[in-house]
Amino acid sequence: MTAWKAEIQVTYKKSVLDPQGVAVEKALGALGYDHVEKVRIGKYMELLLHAESEEKARSQVEEMCQRLLTNPVIEDYEYRLQPVSLERGTGQTGS
Amino acid sequence: MTAWKAEIQVTYKKSVLDPQGVAVEKALGALGYDHVEKVRIGKYMELLLHAESEEKARSQVEEMCQRLLTNPVIEDYEYRLQPVSLERGTGQTGS
């Protein structure tokens, strides 16, 4: 079993208006960053999972994204996976 | 002037509680993904900016992160930059 770190980016689908992106772009403009465009704001998620192979890890991540982590009606996602060497006991844990 | 796409990941600092991460980790566990750990939920932002050099683009992104996009008191950020060839008029734009 290897441990994999998944980094998932979730954004609204292109067809969905992203009100936060619009607001941030406006705010950046007001601060003088008027050459900034196409601001989109979404979610970033990272997690660690254990899987025998990259392929298995991939299918797990996809499944979690489709079942819980994203809403396919309004969101798209992309993710990156990388194997990690486990030093247990660092970082924050959940419950 | 080249155009650069910046992809920014914002998470709470390690020492700061990430209540969403904790809740999602539990929810994943309840769905049977009990081998998933260290879930953290943050923000993902992408934007397009114009700058003469990668260096300039970098310093712009850093500045925007520090001034507006994140609160360094509780958040950390990471970003990636890549040059893009501009096909104007595709995708959603902000305001």
Place this chain on the structure above:
Amino acid sequence: MKFGVIVFPGSNCDLDAFYMVKDVLNKPVEYLWHHEKTLRGSDCVILPGGFTYGDYLRPGAIASFSPIMTAVHAFAARGGLVLGICNGFQVLLESGLLPGALYRNIHLQFRCAWTHLSVENPHLPFTAHIPSGQVLKIPVAHGDGNYFCDPETLETLKKNNQIVFRYVTPEGNLDSRANPNGSLEAIAGICNARGNVLGMMPHPERAGESLLGSRDGQFIFQSILKHWGESS
């Protein structure tokens, strides 16, 4: 007839729905804990407003996997009456009982305000006894009430008369200023194709007594009772 009000972790309008039934309608009602496997003989089940699981990830997302939702799915499939209010509506969408999604209000703020609703489909168990042409004064209180669906879904909703309420002016007209959240086509509530599952962002249980500013929410509950052949 008996009502059941589901209590998810983080529900906070469970009490309001409960008292609407108990004190205003004087009908039997009980709370249903999210871990339960049955609806204990409820004839109408209410998914109340609130912040299940703190709205973490997406409103309603985590609650839609609660054990009791299996029973709600089965109940709905048998034609049972299901009413999702605010966060309850979000749970219904996340669990696939209703189509589409609710996301951030267009102005990015939580909005607590009185709204006015037109009744777009007056033939449902939930609406059949609303006087024709009546504009309902019912409040909203939410941060994620902006309804979205793709164009095909919207077509289907329209074809099947699934759009139940729209935000309108007090006079009953469509006007973007009457829309508190940027919702697609001012949609405030929709139902499933069969018409027995209703989700709505406004809170009819907060509009049951004149002390609270309106009694129009009663029309919806009275419709349910009359559909069941009861008067209150």
Place this chain on the structure above:
Amino acid sequence: MSEQLHQKMGLSDQEYALILHLMGREPNELELGMFSVMWSEHCSYKCSKKVLQSLPTEGDQILLGPGENAGIVDIGEGLAVAFKMESHNHPSAIEPYQGAATGVGGIVRDIFTMGARPIALLNSLRFGPLHYPRVQYLFEGVVAGIAGYGNCIGIPTVGGETWFDPAYQGNPLVNVMCAGVLPASRIARGQARGPGNTVILVGARTGRDGLHGVTFASEGLDETSEAQRPAVQVGDPFMEKLLLEACLEAIEKELVAGIQDLGGAGLTCATSEMSSRAGSGMIIHLDRVPCREEDMSPYEIMLSESQERMLLVVENENIKAVQDIFTRWGLEFSAIGQVTGDGLLQIYHRGEKVGELAADFLCENAPVYDLPDQEPPYYQKLKSYDMQAVPQPDDLEEAFLELLASPNIASKQWIYRQYDYMVRTCTAQGPGGDAAVLRIRGTAKGLAFSADGNGRYVYLDPYKGGMIAVLEAARNVAAAGAKPLAITNCLNFGNPTRPQIYWQFKHAVKGMAEACRALGTPVTGGNVSFYNETSGEAIFPTPVVGMLGLLENLSCQVQKGWRRASDRVYLLGDLAGSLAGSEYLYALHGVLAGDMPLPDLERAAFLHQFLGEAAASKVITSAHDLSDGGLLTALAEASFAGGFGVEISLPHPENVRLDELLFGEGQSRVLVGVSLEKERDFLTLIRSYQLPWQLLGEVKGEKLTVRIQEEEPLIDLSLERVKAAWEEVISCCLD
């Protein structure tokens, strides 16, 4: 132990000497840390205690005065109200959303820890002028944070107040108040009773966040404050909601011998205060504290201010039942120690005793200071300001519209529409009125709440200003028909070790104390927030008063808006106000000066009594008190709320300027509407009180018309136009 360490922790050399004396040895680092947080101003009230002792705290209605997590007031029928206000100023200055959110979380825990079901939140906010981007950021973040937390836990935010002034630019104020209802016979206590009982920690895991938060709250803000990272935390309202339900269930089932929330100074505060109050002690095993990060040191665990945690003392036979409740609510639960009878806190880590000291050392034995005070030089100067230097406006209509557009007067709807003020379906009057009014289910009663304070008045005259804060809060609940019962407060001041600040503090408290005595509204608790300064510049001294009022019969509540055309408009109290410290003087002339008249406390008490009687006998149809902006503003507000215009005719007393007449401010003034049918009864009643009153005009049409006697109108504006000047001011400032 090196001297630098205690200094770094914020303890003075004398304090360190006192510690050595108490301990009879040098404290280790953990023990010293515990002293440092418990002896911080925030926890020990060392600079304010002496002065606060002058506040009245007793009365027949008071079931529990200051000393516990919240005071408790009897409201009859076996019910009681717990309420309290607290500040979260410094965290909000650095991370407005989370700072304000965790402020709400903290005050809510103070209420349910008493066994009370929270039913209402209020907030009192101060910011710099809204045209500064930084102020906008703070303002928007604070409001969103209060909304985010309060809405999520399902407690309605029903009222508050908001002020903008350059005095708060670098140091905003965020004061939050919570009230809850409980059976009078079942008050839960923050006491570690019963040696042998088990000490249980429940809720969020303990993290490294918030170390030395209380010390942070006990210093001024400066450029380095942004770097005070660990002092700001992220709130978890979902966890709080679960904790609230689970703790109330355990208390209702009488399974809890003692309970206290973990706030400032975390476990150190909860263990020592609970022990000290009960005269008991505790053995605590830090390994059993569930931590968010591994390898946390004893020091970090004892001082962490992680939010959403509660400490319970439970008899051993009840542990299983308590555990079942917490498990059902999905909460983590850990028995971390035991109550002892020896008065000591004994702290163990990995089998070793890492600290031992008497709980009283941290609480009872904290130092108390009597600081020097001195009248500031500005005081006499501003008092003797010559008002004749202020020009009268040529166009009173223009002046009026400009005054209504001052953010301090303008509608606060932009704020409160973000707050869920309806949840729990008990809100009979939400924000927008003089007071918030809530029903108490199962009774005919109602509760009224108001939060008020005017830093400008207190700056000009702390003594009168302190009085006025109490008077205004009481008047607001009285206007709704309620009897003012008791207050909580939040005293926001600068650095008390500066004699001029301490002088402001002393005199403000003195004024409050006198007003509370005169009105029969004792103080049940509150909070002192010192060191509200940026780079040596103090805020206005800002005591904020949170008032609780009782309506025996909710159906007699009164609202501020006109009810019906043809209703008569009466003014109770003085016709003309004073320009001293008024919003008009500041907003239109840029002047902050003057000498406010000394409020007549006896008259105030009469007025409030009259309002209660008038409401109960239904001889008035509406009531709205006069405050910021004076008579004309109050007329306009009553018109906006009721949707009717008014036609007013005023006498013009000699030696009174027109702007004074229209915009001057003063105490104990209220506008009431009276229906023609009830006018005689009203007159009979008002004549039985020693109060000045006069008929001003009638509710009529859709215009605001004001004339002097029969002259041509001074003001003749459509309600629509007037409302437009007032309504969207705050949103416009933010665009």
